[in-house]
Amino acid sequence: MEFILPFIIGILFSASLYLILHRHFFRLILGLILSGLATNLFLFVIGRLTRGGSAIIGQDESVAVEPFADPVPQALLLTAIVIGFGIQSFTIVLIKRVYQSFGTTDLDDMNTTDQIDENH
Amino acid sequence: MFLAILAGFLLALAAPLLYRWLGKWVYAPMALLPFSIFVYLLTLAPAVLGGENLGELHTWAPSLNINLHFFLDGLSLLFALLITGFGTLIMLYAVGYLKGHPLLGRFYLYLTLFMTAMLGLVLAGNIISIFVFWELTSISSYLLIGFNQDKEKSRSSALQALLVTGLGGMALMGGLILLGMAGGSYTLSELLQRGDVVTNHALYLPALVLLLLGAFTKSAQFPFHFWLPNAMEAPTPVSAYLHSATMVKAGVYLLARLTPVMGGTDEWQYTLMLVGGITTVLGAFLATQHVDLKAILAYTTISALGLLVTMTGIGTAPAMEAMVVFLLAHALYKGTLFLVAGNVDHATGTRDLTQLTGLSGSMRYTAIAALLAGMSMAGILPFFGFIGKELLYEASLQESPFRWMLFAVSFFSGMVFVSVAIALGFGVFWRRSESPTALQHPDKPLLYLPPVILAGTGLVFGLLQGFFVTPLLRRAAESMLGVEQVFELALWHGFTLALGLSVITVLLGYVLYRKANRLLSYASRFNDLYLFGPANLYQLTLKGFLAGATKITATIQNGYLRSYIAAIVTAHISLIVLALWENGPRLELTNRLDQLSQLRLYEVVLLLMLVSALVFLFKSQSRLTSIAIMGIVGYSAALLYILFGAPDVAATQLLIETLTVVIFVLILHKLPTFGYLSHAAERYKYILLSLAFGAVMTYVILIVKQYPLDSEIKAYYGENSYLLGQGRNIVNVILVDFRAFDTLGEIVVLAVAAIGIMAMLKLRMQKGDKP
Structure with a gap:
């Protein structure tokens, strides 16, 4: 498993980037969610994997005994997942709003404020 | 001398206020200042005429050899008397010329600023402070030429003068620094003694070229002369003072000043x-x-x-x-x-x-x-x-x-x-x-x-x-x-x-x-000739620059999200490859192959589920299916967390995944059908980029995992979470105790996102609003 995981994460990153580069807003959101997932897993794996031990101190001990999982990446992940959820729900509502206002979900139709007039 | 300069700057800044208080009588204090400096300089004159060089030193940035150093000899005195004497008359003349002008206060601000800068230039005893005052005269000249700001010609002439003299100023700075390096000092009085050293130094020629560029642009020498006639757009007191008697002579002053050092x-x-x-x-x-x-x-x-x-x-x-x-x-x-x-x-x-x-x-x-x-x-x-x-x-x-x-x-x-x-x-x-x-x-x-x-x-x-x-x-x-x-x-x-x-x-x-x-x-016969003149060349260069800038901006800033992201990712990949290419560690996979044999059945199932979910995601034409597949991917990740000892993370992941699917489904009916918007031409490029990105990330993980991680933080939390934080679940203790403020920040982020969502949902377009 440990050997395979880096490749899984790579596949997730590739898939997410390809979705983000799409023109469709809906696929962009899918890409964003996937990319968040991939990043979380990336962090988790970089922080080393521990099989069979969680980051919990047993009832009759006062300090954690090896092997126990590194709690720091887990704490980071919890935060990242929750904040990722904030972004996801925001974009999901945003796509609805954009469609209501512009009648399109094609990202190429939404580049006007950022484009400068070359004839100016 | 320092006080005179300081008083000049202070009075300049006070000018608009004085105009409000005194009305047209503002000219009295404004003219009194140059006059009193004039008189003060006259009291110093006997010593200078007796052959003395007066100096005054205030340390400014001693570590850089930049000091507020003033130096008064015959040449400085001549210029300083000219500047203050003429300045007094100009201050009087200006009120007659611009009587009743609503911006007279501002005019006096600019004019006094210029006068002080010019005075500083001729009194400066350190070549870096010469440069600083030099640039100040360019800037105040810009403001004065463009004083009639509602006229287009004024503004363009002011800009022209600023660009030409500013370019020269840049050259001058380079020249002065080279001169300082060649002469081994930035102090004028020391440099004046080292003419032989400087002229025989290897840096002499580049320093000379740059200094002459500065002096020639400022003093309107061919081929930079064209800005001066255009500068006549300024009100006449300015033309008389800056563009005839004083500022344009700054270049001449510099040449004269440096004659003993660079000349011969x-x-x-x-x-x-x-x-x-x-x-x-x-x-x-x-x-x-x-x-x-x-x-x-x-x-x-x-x-x-x-x-x-x-x-x-x-x-x-x-x-x-x-x-x-x-x-x-x-x-x-x-x-x-x-x-x-x-x-x-x-x-x-x-x-x-x-x-x-x-x-x-x-x-x-x-x-x-x-x-x-x-x-x-x-x-x-x-x-x-x-x-x-x-x-x-x-x-x-x-x-x-x-x-x-x-x-x-x-x-x-x-x-x-x-x-x-x-x-x-x-x-x-x-x-x-x-x-x-x-x-x-x-x-x-x-x-x-x-x-x-x-x-x-x-x-x-x-x-x-x-x-x-x-x-x-x-x-x-x-x-x-x-x-x-x-x-x-x-x-x-x-x-x-x-x-x-x-x-x-x-x-x-x-x-x-x-x-x-x-x-x-005969004048009209030369018109064709002027087309090849430097003034026209300047216009062409300026236009070329603007067109070029527009083109570059339009290319880089084209408004397409995906090209921005592609650029970011490309840069990211290149940097990682660059860092790992030269002296990065080499990847060794052979000794890890035995890990493959430890693979268990349920793990294989999990992996297959993830990969096949992704395949389906790309095949799917239905929004509902896509959302369901996203759910599968998310749950698989949660299972992974459980396998490797992170039950809290897994729980959160499950919750969030469920919530995301629910929100998606709730708004799904408001969205258009899921047409596939293809971009065939760029498709393969993007597939390639995505694969490269995934490969690089995989490579990074593999490299990192090659080395053992000895985490002191892990040991610290393991030892102290119960003893200090009174909690057995270490992750929870970190979140609510050790790093409680970070969690508070996280809550704030969520609250902000919630407010944003509320705003978007409640927003109703008023008639006439832009969407």
């Missing part, structure tokens, strides 16, 4: 003589091609600046003497004539030479000032200009291989000066006329007194040349020559060659004046 070499001499000579002739010629009073004066100023540079280039004692005398004479008469032109413009509403005639009756005092200044410009006995002209001829006729060329240059410009002097000093005012130009309002004392005083000074200096003027100019010339020098100014040298040539100049100048209309009629 062939490169120095030939460049200055060549550029100065061309500028002199070109300026004089162009002056005959215009009818606008200020344009004529601007071109003769360019010509005079060329003469000053030429004289500095010759570098002999008589040439330096001629240079300082002509500098003073020119400032006096040219300043006067500018003020006169301003008066005429103010009173009649026109500056066209061909329409102005017979004004001596209605503008008596201005006419007298014009006549006096004109006679000085023409070099007529007993005016100060006469002494200047004589010395110029003598200096250019010295023994040298170029004597006839130099003489031709000064003779030609002299002739044009005479012609212009007659036209302005005599033609406009005193020539008999049937129908004198009508005045819109009579001449005012504040407008005619300053030119009368200035022109009168020219006469007094001519008559009493021995008193104060001679010692001052002598010390100024000494500053450039670096050795003691004795010279006496005299009106009457006897019947010398120079006198004869002066007479011929005046006669030929008169002929030129009579034929001026004939010359003007």
Whole structure:
């Protein structure tokens, strides 16, 4: 498993980037969610994997005994997942709003404020 | 000296406020400042004239060898007296010229700022502070030229002056730093002793080129002369003060100042003589091609600046003497004539030479000032200009291989000066006329007194040349020559060659004046030639820059989200590859292959589920299916977390995944059908980029996992979470205890996202709103 995981994460990153580069807003959101997932897993794996031990101190001990999982990446992940959820729900509502206002979900139709007039 | 500069800056900033309090009486404090500095400088004069160099040191940035160092010798004193003396008159004149202008306070701000900067420039004893004040004069000149900000021409002229002199300023900075490196010091008084070291240094030539660029742009030397006539868009007091008497002479001042350090070499001499000579002739010629009073004066100023540079280039004692005398004479008469032109413009509403005639009756005092200044410009006995002209001829006729060329240059410009002097000093005012130009309002004392005083000074200096003027100019010339020098100014040298040539100049100048209309009629023939001139070149460059910038911006900032992201990811990949390429660790997979055998069945199932979910995601044409597949991917990740000892993370992941799917489904019916918007042409490019991205990330993980991780933080939390935090679940203790503030921040982020979502859901478009 440990050997395979880096490749899984790579596949997730590739898939997410390809979705983000799409023109469709809906696929962009899918890409964003996937990319968040991939990043979380990336962090988790970089922080080393521990099989069979969680980051919990047993009832009759006062300090954690090896092997126990590194709690720091887990704490980071919890935060990242929750904040990722904030972004996801925001974009999901945003796509609805954009469609209501512009009648399109094609990202190429939404580049006007950022484009400068070359004839100016 | 430091206090004088400081007071100048403070008063400049206070000017708009003073205008609000005092109304038009604002000119009283504004004129008092230059006058008191003038008087203060006069009290220092005896020491300087006695041959002393006064210095004043305030440490500023000692670690960089930059100090607020002031230095007063003959040359500085000459310029400083000119700046403050003329400044006093200009401050008075300005209130007459701009009376009732709502922005008079701002005008005084700019003008005083300029005066102080210019004063700082000539008093600075450290070459870096010279540069700082130099740039300040460029900036205040920009503000003053563009003072009539509602006029397009004003703004573009101001920008032109700023760009040209600013570019020169940049070169100057480079030159000064190189000079400091070559001379081993940034202090002027030390550099002045090290001329030999500097001229033999390897950095001499680049330093010289850069310094000359700075000086030539500032002093409007060919081919940078074109900004000066355009700068005449400024109100006339500014033209008279900045663009004739003081700022444009900053370049000349710099050359003169650095003569003992940089001068004396062939490169120095030939460049200055060549550029100065061309500028002199070109300026004089162009002056005959215009009818606008200020344009004529601007071109003769360019010509005079060329003469000053030429004289500095010759570098002999008589040439330096001629240079300082002509500098003073020119400032006096040219300043006067500018003020006169301003008066005429103010009173009649026109500056066209061909329409102005017979004004001596209605503008008596201005006419007298014009006549006096004109006679000085023409070099007529007993005016100060006469002494200047004589010395110029003598200096250019010295023994040298170029004597006839130099003489031709000064003779030609002299002739044009005479012609212009007659036209302005005599033609406009005193020539008999049937129908004198009508005045819109009579001449005012504040407008005619300053030119009368200035022109009168020219006469007094001519008559009493021995008193104060001679010692001052002598010390100024000494500053450039670096050795003691004795010279006496005299009106009457006897019947010398120079006198004869002066007479011929005046006669030929008169002929030129009579034929001026004939010359003007040729003006249109040169129009084609100007297309290749530097002014046009400047316009083309400017346009090219703007078009190029627009093009670059349009390419980089094209508004397509995916190209931004592609750029970011590409940069990210390249940086990682670059870092790992050269001396990064090598990947060793062989010893990890045994890990494959430890694979368990449920793990394999999990992996297959993930991969097949992704395949389905790309195949799916339905939104609902896509969302469901996203759920599968998310849950798989949660299972992974459980496998590796992270139950809390897994729980959160499950919750969040469920919530996301719920929100998606809730708004799904509001979205259009899921048409696939293809971008076939770019598709393969993006597939390639995505694969590269995934590969790089995989590689990074593999590399990192090659090394053991010894985490002190893990051990710390493991030991202390129960003892200090009273909790057995270490992750929870970290979140709510050790890093509680981070969690608070996270909650805030969620709250902000929630507010944003609420706003988007509740927002109702009003009629007329843009979506």
